[in-house]
Amino acid sequence: MRIIGFTICLFVSYFGLFSQHADSCSPTISPSALSQRIANYTFEITLDHITHSLEGREWIEWKNLSSDTIRNIRLYMYLNAFKNNQSSYLKGSMMNVMGQDLSHRKDEDWGWVSVVEAFQNEKEITDMYYVQPTDGNPLDQSVLEIVLDQPILPGATLSLDMVIEAKLPRIISRSGFAEHGHHHFVHWYPKMGVYEQDKNGEWGWNCHQFLRQMEFYGDHGNYDVTIEHDASLTLGGSGCFEWYKEPVEGAKGRVSTRFNADDVIDFGWVASPNLLVHTEQWRHVEIRLLYPKIHKRLVPRLIDAALHGLEYMDKHVGEYPYSTLTILDPPVHGLRSGFMEYPTYITGGSFYAFPKGLRSLESLIIHEFAHQYFMQMVANNEKEDPWLDEGFVTFYEDCIMEDAYGDASLFDLLGYRVRNSSFTRNEYASLPNHSIGPIAVRSWDVRRDYKGIIYSKTATVLQTLKRYIGEEHFDEMMRNYFEQNKFAHPRKDDFVSAVLEEFERHPNILTPVIEEFLTDVLDGTKVCDYAVTNIFNGRTPPVSGLIDRTIEYKMSGLTSPGANYSSVRLERWGSLIVPVDVRINWSDGTVSEEMWDGKSTVFVMEFSRDARIVSAEIDPERKLFLDIDFNNNSISLQSDKGGIWKYAMRSIYWVQNAIQSTSFLM
Amino acid sequence: MKSIGNILFSGFTHRKLITTIYLLQFVMAITVGLQVYNVLDASIGNSLSINGLKYGNAHMVINDLLNTHGPSLSPVLGQARWMMLVYLIFAAFIHGGIWNSLIHTGAENAFWNGGATYFFKCLGCGMIWTFLLLIWSAVLWIPYISRITIWMEQWPSEAPILWIGVLIFFIWLIGVLIFFVASCYSKVFIIRDDRQVLKSVWKGLKTGIRQTFRVVPILLIFATATGVLYAIHAVIDDSRILASTIGIFILFFIQQLIVWIKIGLRISTYRYLLHRNV
Structure with missing residues (x-):
């Protein structure tokens, strides 16, 4: 009987466990840590989607890898950029963000985040205040400084336990709520700044306030995020699901979702009703696309773009080590949450009936995906080196x-x-x-x-x-x-x-x-512009008088005066110096390839050949993509004006059509 | 089918008239065309980049041209704008001539006499209809456009916004058709019945409202024929075959033929409207 009972217990506990972790996953494909995991976060929060607010606990484990003993820490409180119109972010935006006039905003449309209580080793911390290290605006509350009760010694780890509250703003830029229950949570929690050496080797907090035109900067770490929310909401975000929408005991209509994201610099997520989910597998990566029903026709295009991105970056840059990539194609009312990148989570922007030949939506998905490499894995300071x-x-x-x-x-x-x-x-x-x-x-x-x-x-x-x-x-x-x-x-x-x-x-x-x-x-701010300004074919001129020292001559087998003589005059119109190739086409059909170091402002290439120069071109293969005008890179003495005729004729045709169309009522 | 064909091509019996109008339009358009040629030739005429202009649209060549020589192109655009305005006034003369030729078939110099005789009346009539069209467009489109961003933030989906736009477009188009038909009949009343402008406009409007829905199928056929011509041009213009010097001049010939046919279709439309015994 005991054996049977034990077997039943084992069976029940196994399947209990199995059902609990049915959706669990490993956020990365690496069995070991990919990063130093300096800043690690655990959240247990509750989302009230009616009041657009969050409350719960946040635990931070932060490693002091410096040689300093740290007594104060700084936290990003970026949701406070949308607390009032005196924040540095909104002041810098002249009260207009993405075409949205913010001068007449209801009180309930502002958002904020606050640390209600903080504990270090179970001892409450009371000394915390907002600081303004970047612009000194005393009304800005986007950086919080906490004076620690116990200093963190070099190599030691800080454990911080906080009770937090946050209220989303009506979306101004990316983070916030929109109509029809759409909620987007990015830069929504108190987040550690980066303690690092500056250019002079001095250790200190790199924790800038949130200004307009500024993005983000954080250390890599692990995120374990458990969210209790309404069952009607579809969730997606950074990392993978440890579990998804597990019923909460004793709370009808409430469920719990737990995300795990490892070796990432941030954690963003969306909670929105009426989003459909499409999943696609690429090697070890599960692509999870969240989209409104009306965008169903665009799903293949969005997925295709993501697949191209994964393939290309894997082949040309390096491996994508994460097991998931979540894409939000926001509904029209949540469009302000689009066009952005977060670790393993990107947001696009598309419209119903978007023409197939207009590939800006694919381009956007690919752009945001490429950020997984540059800013997420290669985590440069987006504020100081955007x-x-x-x-x-x-x-x-x-x-x-x-x-x-x-x-x-x-x-x-x-x-x-x-x-x-x-x-x-x-x-x-x-x-x-x-x-x-x-x-x-x-x-x-x-x-x-x-x-x-x-x-x-x-x-x-x-x-x-x-x-x-x-x-x-x-x-x-x-x-x-x-x-x-x-x-x-x-x-x-x-x-x-x-x-x-x-x-x-x-x-x-x-x-x-x-x-x-x-x-x-x-x-620098130097500009690049090289030009061919003249071609000459004739007889060798007698050398006499003063020669301008700023002009260099490249002599190529010159013979006595009166012999065949051809020259090409090259000029550098910008101040940027770059060596360039020069291609010369001759009347006998031969092509000569020359090189110019591009240093002098004027450079004349001279030749003595039986053939005449037909055309000359600087940088014929367009290597010097920085050149601001390619049209002046060449001169041809036998230019085919067909292209110009074509455009002139086109203009005649379209003017005829325009005058016909506009005069139909006259 | 045969009768539709007859209606569609009835205007082409007035080949002299079509050619006269075509030449008048061509003379005006060629001034812009030559300017475009001169500006392009002066700015990049010796560059090898111009080879790119022969094949479809050369984004990089055109953008570099605009970045560097943009100011030299603005007089051309200015000229095109003024020329359009001049043609709008001149179109009153042309329409006076066309309607006089159609109403008084066989009369000597009907086109020139009609243009000269009814110029001011046609101009007044045309200005009234153009003004009414502007009001009609403003009434329909301004409220819609001003609401789009608000709807985008409030509505669950963008599809209704698009479809409302499509609906408004069709309503607007019906209005445009009525104005077009009414403006045609206004000119008929001016020239055939020697009426005053305002009376013609009023009667034209009443006739237009009455007639438009009856003639919509035929008008749609004319519109479709014009659309087909545009499509043919788009395909040919995009073709790499017509990139040689001869090919480019063949393209020009096709373009001009299309313009000529479009004038013929317009005259066929007028003939059809005229012969509906109103």
Whole structure:
């Protein structure tokens, strides 16, 4: 009987256990820790979706890896950016975020987060206050400083137990609630700042206030998040489910969901009714797409984009070590929660009846996915070095899109075709002032044209490097950079070292000036523009008079005066110096390839040949993607004007159509 | 089918009229075309980049051109804008000529005489209808456009917003059709019955409301035929075959043929409306 009873107990407990953990998973495919797991969080919270509020406990375990004894800690309290219109974030946004006027907002539409109680080793901490280390705005409450009861010695671990409360704002930007029960939780909890050495080697808290144009920065760690919520809500977020919607005893209609996310820098999640779930498996990764029913037709496109992203980054950069990727395609009323990246969780933005040839929704998914590599695994300081993630991700977005969708990767609509890289380059090339500022700059120091500089110019620099060194070596360079800096906080110098190493290993015409080039494009505001300004065919001129010292001559087998003589005049119109290839086409059908170091402002190439120069072109393979005007890179003496005629004729045709159409009532 | 074909092509019996109108439009459009040619030639005419212009749209070439030579293109756009305005006024003359030719078939110099005689009346009539169309468009579209962002935040789905837009478009289109038919009959009343502008407009409106729904199928056929012409052009324009010098001039010939046919279709529409015994 005892054996039977024991067997029944075993059976029941096994299946009890099994049902409890039916959905459990490992957040990563690695059996060991991928990161140093400096900041680890456990949450047990309750969501009241009617009042849009959270309450519960948060436990932080934080490792002091510095040589300092730490007496104060700093926590990000970023939800407080939406507490009132005096926060630094909203003041910096001029009361208008993503087209939303914030000057007439109801009290219940503001949001906040607070630490109700905090305990260190079961002893209550009472000394905590808001600090404003970035801009000194006394009304800003986005950083909380806590004076610890017991200092944390080097190598020791802080255990902090907090009772927290949070109320979501009506969504201003990403975090908040929207109509129809849509709730998006990002940067919603008190989160540890980063204790690190600054450029001078001094240890201290890197915990900036939340300003407009600023993103995030945190240490890697594990998140164990248990949320009690209404059963009607569909949940998704970073990491995987330990369990999903398990009934809560004694609370009708209430369920509990537990997430686990390991080796990540943050934890974001969504709770929304009426979202459908589509899952797809890619190798070890479960892609979980949450979408409104009306977007069903877009599911294959969104999944396809994610698959392309996973394939490409795995092949060209490194392994995606997580077991999940959650994508939120928000409903229209929750669109403000879209367009963003969180660890293993990204949000897109699409519309019903989105034309197939308009691939901005695929491009967005790929962009946000690429952030899993640059900002999540390679966790640069997004506030102080935004180019290290946004620029890199824009570059990879272009690469992936073109690899997946070809020449017309971004637009292929009504005969209008645009490649991603061409679009990105133009975002930079079309800036009214290309020297508005350097790339390597703190996010809040960018005055204007943030996207054009931080995203597009950086991506164009990377595209230039790739074209000079070749795809194979560029991939090797980025793989090395990724491997050396994943689960760490690289700075500019780490990237520069990776580039220098690779260019030294595989020399090309850019190698001799690569250091100067990187300094100029990252820290400087120099502009690149090379031009061919003249071609001459005739007889050798007699050399007489004074020769301008700023003009260099490259003599190529010149003979006596009166012999055949051809020359090409090359000019550098920008201040950025880059060696360039020059291709010359001759009347006898031959092609000569020359090289110019690009240093002088004017450079005349001279030749004495029986044939005449037909055309000359600087950088014919468009390696120097940073050049702001490719049209002036060449001159042809026998140019085929067919293209110009075609456009002139098109304009005649469309003017005829326009005057016919607009005059139908006259 | 045969009668639809007859209606569709009835205007093409007025080949001289079509050609006259075509030439007038061409003369106006070519001034812009030549300007475009000159600006492109002066700015990138010697560059090898222009080879890219022969194949579909050359995004990088055009963008670099706009970034660097944008200011030199603005006079062309300015000219095109003014030319459109001038043509709107000139169109009153053309329509006076067309309707006079259709009403007084066989009369000598009907087009030129009609244009000159009824210019001011047609201009007044056209201005009234254009003004009414602007009001009609504003009444329908401004409330919709101003509500879109609010609806996007409040409604559970964007589909109704889109479909309301589609519905408004069709309602707007019905209004446009009524205005079109009414404006045609207004001119008929001015030229055939020698009525005053306001009386013609009023009678035209009444006739338009009465007639439009009866002529909608035929108008849709005309619209479809025009749409087919645009589609044919889009396919041909996008073709890499017509990228050689000869190919580009063949394309130009096709473009001009399309413009000529469209004028013919417009005259067929007018003829059809005229012969409905109103």
